[in-house]
Amino acid sequence: MTRSEKKAVIESMAEKFMNIDDLEGxxxxxxxxxxxxxxxxxxxxxxxxxxxxxxxxxxx
Structure with missing residues (x-):
């Protein structure tokens, strides 16, 4: 996995995390x-x- 691919995966994970509305989750x-x-x-x-x-x- 290249550095740019890793960066894209991390950005995607961060975006998904920020979109979690459930505080318990x-x-x-x-x-x-x-x-x-x-x-x-x-x-x-x-x-x-x-x-x-x-x-x-x-x-x-």
Whole structure:
């Protein structure tokens, strides 16, 4: 996916979000997006931790 295609998808998603009239639906969407972002960040941190552990020499 090219940068312009990604931009178009993001703009489309933002437009759909702004057109949500139901406040409960809008707040649920925000909660889901927040949970996704937090999960992704936690996954990256875990992968980083594993990579750093693998990189360290084992001494015994």
């Amino acid at each position: 809008k707040s649920m969407t925000i909660m889901v997006m927040s949970a996704y972002a937090e999960g992704k960040a936690a996954g990256k941190a875990e992968e980083r931790r594993r990579w750093e552990q693998k990189k360290e020499p084992v001494t015994a």
